[in-house]
Amino acid sequence: xxxxxxxxxxxxxxxxxxxxxxxxxxxxxxxxxxxxxxxxxxxxxxxxxxxxxxxxxxxxxxxxxxxxxxxxxxxxxxxxxxxxxxxxxxxxxxxxxxxxxxxxxxxxxxxxxxxxxxxxxxxxxxxxxxxxxxxxxxxxxxxxxxxxxxxxxxxxxxxxxxxxxxxxxxxxxxxxxxxxxxxxxxxxxxxxxxxxxxxxxxxxxxxxxxxxxxxxxxxxxxxxxxxxxxxxxxxxxxxxxxxxxxxxxxxxxxxxxxxxxxxxxxxxxxxxxxxxxxxxxxxxxxxxxxxxxxxxxxxxxxxxxxxxxxxxxxxxxxxxxxxxxxxxxxxxxxxxxxxxxxxxxxxxxxxxxxxxxxxxxxxxxxxxxxxxxxxxxxxxxxxxxxxxxxxxxxxxxxxxxxxxxxxxxxxxxxxxxxxxxxxxxxxxxxxxxxxxxxxxxxxxxxxxxxxxxxxxxxxxxxxxxxxxxxxxxxxxxxxxxxxxxxxxxxxxxxxxxxxxxxxxxxxxxxxxxxxxxxxxxxxxxxxxxxxxxxxxxxxxxxxxxxxxxxxxxxxxxxxxxxxxxxxx
Amino acid sequence: xxxxxxxxxxxxxxxxxxxxxxxxxxxxxxxxxxxxxxxxxxxxxxxxxxxxxxxxxxxxxxxxxxxxxxxxxxxxxxxxxxxxxxxxxxxxxxxxxxxxxxxxxxxxxxxxxxxxxxxxxxxxxxxxxxxxxxxxxxxxxxxxxxxxxxxxxxxxxxxxxxxxxxxxxxxxxxxxxxxxxxxxxxxxxxxxxxxxxxxxxxxxxxxxxxxxxxxxxxxxxxxxxxxxxxxxxxxxxxxxxxxxxxxxxxxxxxxxxxxxxxxxxxxxxxxxxxxxxxxxxxxxxxxxxxxxxxxxxxxxxxxxxxxxxxxxxxxxxxxxxxxxxxxxxxxxxxxxxxxxxxxxxxxxxxxxxxxxxxxxxxxxxxxxxxxxxxxxxxxxxxxxxxxxxxxxxxxxxxxxxxxxxxxx
Numbered sequence: 001x002x003x004x005x006x007x008x009x010x011x012x013x014x015x016x017x018x019x020x021x022x023x024x025x026x027x028x029x030x031x032x033x034x035x036x037x038x039x040x041x042x043x044x045x046x047x048x049x050x051x052x053x054x055x056x057x058x059x060x061x062x063x064x065x066x067x068x069x070x071x072x073x074x075x076x077x078x079x080x081x082x083x084x085x086x087x088x089x090x091x092x093x094x095x096x097x098x099x100x101x102x103x104x105x106x107x108x109x110x111x112x113x114x115x116x117x118x119x120x121x122x123x124x125x126x127x128x129x130x131x132x133x134x135x136x137x138x139x140x141x142x143x144x145x146x147x148x149x150x151x152x153x154x155x156x157x158x159x160x161x162x163x164x165x166x167x168x169x170x171x172x173x174x175x176x177x178x179x180x181x182x183x184x185x186x187x188x189x190x191x192x193x194x195x196x197x198x199x200x201x202x203x204x205x206x207x208x209x210x211x212x213x214x215x216x217x218x219x220x221x222x223x224x225x226x227x228x229x230x231x232x233x234x235x236x237x238x239x240x241x242x243x244x245x246x247x248x249x250x251x252x253x254x255x256x257x258x259x260x261x262x263x264x265x266x267x268x269x270x271x272x273x274x275x276x277x278x279x280x281x282x283x284x285x286x287x288x289x290x291x292x293x294x295x296x297x298x299x300x301x302x303x304x305x306x307x308x309x310x311x312x313x314x315x316x317x318x319x320x321x322x323x324x325x326x327x328x329x330x331x332x333x334x335x336x337x338x339x340x341x342x343x344x345x346x347x348x349x350x351x352x353x354x355x356x357x358x359x360x361x362x363x364x365x366x367x368x369x370x371x372x373x374x375x376x377x378x379x380x381x382x383x384x385x386x387x388x389x390x391x392x393x394x395x396x397x398x399x400x401x402x403x404x405x406x407x408x409x410x411x412x413x414x415x416x417x418x419x420x421x422x423x424x425x426x427x428x429x430x431x432x433x434x435x436x437x438x439x440x441x442x443x444x445x446x447x448x449x450x451x452x453x454x455x456x457x458x459x460x461x462x463x464x465x466x467x468x469x470x471x472x473x474x475x476x477x478x479x480x481x482x483x484x485x486x487x488x489x490x491x492x493x494x495x496x497x498x499x500x501x502x503x504x505x506x507x508x509x510x511x512x513x514x515x516x517x518x519x520x521x522x523x524x525x526x527x528x529x530x531x532x533x534x535x536x537x538x539x540x541x542x543x544x545x546x547x548x549x550x551x552x553x554x555x556x557x558x559x560x561x562x563x564x565x566x567x568x
Numbered sequence: 569x570x571x572x573x574x575x576x577x578x579x580x581x582x583x584x585x586x587x588x589x590x591x592x593x594x595x596x597x598x599x600x601x602x603x604x605x606x607x608x609x610x611x612x613x614x615x616x617x618x619x620x621x622x623x624x625x626x627x628x629x630x631x632x633x634x635x636x637x638x639x640x641x642x643x644x645x646x647x648x649x650x651x652x653x654x655x656x657x658x659x660x661x662x663x664x665x666x667x668x669x670x671x672x673x674x675x676x677x678x679x680x681x682x683x684x685x686x687x688x689x690x691x692x693x694x695x696x697x698x699x700x701x702x703x704x705x706x707x708x709x710x711x712x713x714x715x716x717x718x719x720x721x722x723x724x725x726x727x728x729x730x731x732x733x734x735x736x737x738x739x740x741x742x743x744x745x746x747x748x749x750x751x752x753x754x755x756x757x758x759x760x761x762x763x764x765x766x767x768x769x770x771x772x773x774x775x776x777x778x779x780x781x782x783x784x785x786x787x788x789x790x791x792x793x794x795x796x797x798x799x800x801x802x803x804x805x806x807x808x809x810x811x812x813x814x815x816x817x818x819x820x821x822x823x824x825x826x827x828x829x830x831x832x833x834x835x836x837x838x839x840x841x842x843x844x845x846x847x848x849x850x851x852x853x854x855x856x857x858x859x860x861x862x863x864x865x866x867x868x869x870x871x872x873x874x875x876x877x878x879x880x881x882x883x884x885x886x887x888x889x890x891x892x893x894x895x896x897x898x899x900x901x902x903x904x905x906x907x908x909x910x911x912x913x914x915x916x917x918x919x920x921x922x923x924x925x926x927x928x929x930x931x932x933x934x935x936x937x938x939x940x941x942x943x944x945x946x947x948x949x950x951x952x953x954x955x956x957x958x959x960x961x962x963x964x965x966x967x968x969x970x971x972x973x974x975x976x
Binding site for chain 2: 042043045046062063066127128144145147149152154238239240249251252253256259336337338339340349351355356359420422424430508509512513514516520521523524525526530531532533
């Protein structure tokens, strides 16, 4: 591959700079939009004097410490458990037939939005949910729902379960993309010869390299689960709720002065995220030391069957639970009266679908238009950026480039209100392009994240050969690299598509509620608590990204009907 | 995208305050309002959590389009305060006209906040709407004061509300039902874990706390005035003593609370709760019609009275389509729209109009409405208790969270 010329490098650098400016500016302005009110400055409410009172008020809020710690602990637990399950499963099964079976089971889950997963789980495990109904009263003797504190348990266990079920497929697919770059077969042979089992062999040889590849995704999971709002509302503890949920409540408080409190709390949330990241650095350090010790001690675990089995069961269970939950949602959407403890509704009626379907049209169109344009735009920009920064060796060293991941690492709730003020101040109408820009902000990092590993993984020799034939860099990109990465590009598009489909707060606040999407409709309807309507909307919301992923996996098959080697 | 960034920079400079321009709509000259409204789009910010309410708003919007050429867009919210937040954000940004919210479905606390912050369109427009002449403001004082705060014509009444309890007659005998908050406590002792209330600051949950507060307060006049900080602890002591005794008897022993009233409705159907309540007397009838509740569900009230209030429509000070909003508010106040709204098959929300003031044809249409098997007749609804001053709720919600905000 031709080395970039001096001038070329400089333009690229500037292109990066410009993008960072365009993406970073709204984020930073959004941060200013919360930082100023947190210190008492919000002229619209008649306050323009700087003060620390709002932090004192925040400290006086009842149970604020517990809210903060529950969210932090739940986020760290979610991340550790997800990484442990995915890591052990990869270690135990990569390259085996069972691996591809579970891979097919788990992959579609990436498409299901978080809120739909949370609803599905809640419908399943609540005392009046499907699972107790299936075994009551025959096995349990419950003629009426038992008084279990599930979901919404104070230790946030149901919330952690819901988040883990959703984060497993994400981490798994990111790891899957990185896996081809590792010498899996050779390492297996070597470690087996040395007497290692699958798991310990993988961990002493391949894990450090794999973890480096998925590290950013792990941090995204960490930040997301520490600052999640919708899943926490559905599954999380209520007394007290986690900090992000309380921020959302304060933001929506009829007492407008609560906005100052919400801003101060949003800064606290930012600190919580920082603490979570710092804790994870410690966990990483600890893990590294432990791994070094194990390697140095020469200990090998030959019989790791129970461990492998446990990880496979955990992977499969997370998928089965969600599919069962979605089935329960589907059942509810056509249920007539369905009293406890009946396992099935007394009768079925298409009424909810008949009433909802005509209403689905306009929000569905908006959702598709937003998701398709945001994902395409993000894919285009990601290809541009990766083409400049993403090849092996070049490795995206520029800090500016890495800061594109900033929206991924900032708690959404912390800056969206500030961003809203900025956009209004800038005189933008809450119309399609503005909302699209906000979506792009959130979609790009995910697209970049899912495309960068396969991009780096492509053997550079293909392009060198093409260059040897005298093709220009642009032609090489279009005729060699992109076709070979078609599946990866389509997958990245599908990821971006599903991120856009599930965006609620940015769509509502930046669009001033003018652009209704399936996400805004379903959250509004969920506030009405009607399981039938929730069922309809959650299914539609889950179906959309699922279709995108279907296209991503079928696309190469169709396009390369007559080129067998390209169909992978 | 470069243009986008440039536009931000340029607009930031421009945004430093060019206000004024739009001519305020004047309800005194109604013909002009109608003319001005034609072709406008009214962004109506209203809770979107109920399919039948959404369908009603859709119908009203279609009528507006057909009759006046006004487009109505229902901006569906999960919480009214989001609309308030939008207006605040716009005011923060100096956007004093051309705002994105034209009409809000509002309740007392949001109204009090917006009024205090001067975020409402005024002066008095509501009493100058043509259909105001039918409004029952003589016998229904909540039409002129929203949670003790005088509306001063800054919001137009849209519907009545009354706290009503529901139970399943297949599980609970009518003779066993409580007739006051105190009896409810006795009932909860006999039927542990079968009653609860949504967690404040949910509107219905807070209303339950207000109901108990009013019943247990000897000097009720005090509740009509702002909270006296000095005596608040003593004033609220009976309420919290009551709640302390109720807590271990609640659903899940008070370690979790229902989300809101539709959630309670689901829990009544699931058999998790035996007594629930809502602010709409026809709620049970329409839920039965929708297959959400069994046909054996019935309603009841306390003979000593339950909370009653009115919900309203307000126009933000910076609304774009003020004329269209006025015209739409007037349409929603018309006998035709109010009749449809009170029909339990549509919504079941009680009218704010006085039947005595209506033309004979409209009156008999109202009287002929089939309110549904589970709905009490207006004469059976019992006296309405006045809402306390909003400051009581703010204080009680804060004290509630301090006391019960952690599960153990």
